[in-house]
Amino acid sequence: xxxxxxxxxxxxxxxPELITTIKGTNNIVKDTKALYLELxxxxxxxxxxxxxxDDRKIDNYFNKIANDNKHDLAxxxxxxxxxxxxxxxxxxxxxxxxxxxYRKQVNDLELLVPNFKVASAIIHYDExxxxxxxxxxxxxxxxxNGMEKQxxxxxxxxxxxxxxxxxxxxxxxxxxFNQ
Numbered sequence: 164x165x166x167x168x169x170x171x172x173x174x175x176x177x178x179p180e181l182i183t184t185i186k187g188t189n190n191i192v193k194d195t196k197a198l199y200l201e202l203x204x205x206x207x208x209x210x211x212x213x214x215x216x217d218d219r220k221i222d223n224y225f226n227k228i229a230n231d232n233k234h235d236l237a238x239x240x241x242x243x244x245x246x247x248x249x250x251x252x253x254x255x256x257x258x259x260x261x262x263x264x265y266r267k268q269v270n271d272l273e274l275l276v277p278n279f280k281v282a283s284a285i286i287h288y289d290e291x292x293x294x295x296x297x298x299x300x301x302x303x304x305x306x307x308n309g310m311e312k313q314x315x316x317x318x319x320x321x322x323x324x325x326x327x328x329x330x331x332x333x334x335x336x337x338x339x340f341n342q
Contacts, residue, residue, distance in 0.1 A: 164191060164192050164195060164229075164236050164237060164298075167191055167237075167239055167296075167298060181287070181288040181289035182285060182286070182287060182288070182289070183259075183262055183285070183286040183288065184283075184284070184285050184286075185262070185265060185266050185269055185284035185285065185286060185295070186269055186281055186282075186283060186284040187281075187282055187283030187284065187285070187298075188283075191282065191283045191298055194282040194283050194298075195225070195236060195237050195282045195283070195298065195300065196225050197282075198280055198282045198299075198300055199224055199225040199228075199300065200225075202280060202300060202302060202312070203224045203310065203312060203313070203314075204224075205312075206310040206311050206312035206313070207221050207224045207310055209310075209311065210309065210310040210311070221310070224310070228314055234314055234316070235314070235316050236300075236314070237282065237298050237299060237300050238279070238298070238299055238300070238301055238316055238320065239296060239297065239298050240272070240296075240297045240299070241294055241295065241296055241297070242265065242268050242294060242295045242297065242332065242336065243292055243293075243294035243295075244261070244264070244333075244336050244337070244340055245292060246292065247291045247292055249292075250291050250292045250293065251291060255288065258288055258293045259288065259293075261286065261293045261340075262286060263339070264336060264339045264340050265284070265286050265293075265295040267335070267339045268295065268332065268335070268336055268339070269281055269284045269295075269297065271331075271332065271335045272297065272328075272332065275328060275331055275332070276319065276324075276328065278301060278302045278303070278304075278315075278318075278319045279299050279300070279301050279302070279319055279320075280299055280300050280302065281297055281298070281299040282298050282299055282300060283296075283297070283298040283299075284296070284297045284298075300314055301314060301315055301316045301318070301319035301320060302314065302315060302319070303315030303318040303319065
């Protein structure tokens with residue numbers, strides 16, 4: 164997650180005007196930790212209240228998942244419209260109009276996938292084609308083991324659901340771009 168933060172915010176470069184943050188702050192790790200508290204804290208407390216052994220209690224769900232090789236802390240999705248050939252002929256002013264298109268894409272994504280909560284959305288204008296990096300947390304509900312509400316990438320994103328999502332998002336992105 165810290166590597167994603169470093170890349171998405173281009174910490175190593177000195178061109179902040181070519182990076183636009185749609186959602187979140189300049190710290191994706193902090194944003195994701197805050198989202199974990201918002202999403203999972205009640206479930207963590209309920210789980211801990213049911214435990215009779217202290218060694219089974221979860222002190223910090225974010226840290227638990229960060230140290231667990233079986234789960235991903237978050238998921239990154241990249242959205243791009245057009246190709247290099249199209250964008251090669253466009254100036255920065257034209258490209259920057261994509262901010263509104265991508266802002267709408269974040270809203271559309273949250274509506275289409277209600278079990279995916281966005282922590283960060285950042286647009287890169289420093290490459291030929293403007294594109295957006297979205298970092299979010301997929302949630303699975305009503306779990307029989309462990310906390311009732313947990314992070315769950317494979318439950319939210321399957322091969323079929325990703326194909327459907329990509330098709331819907333492409334259509335909505337094109338519609339917004341044409342407007």
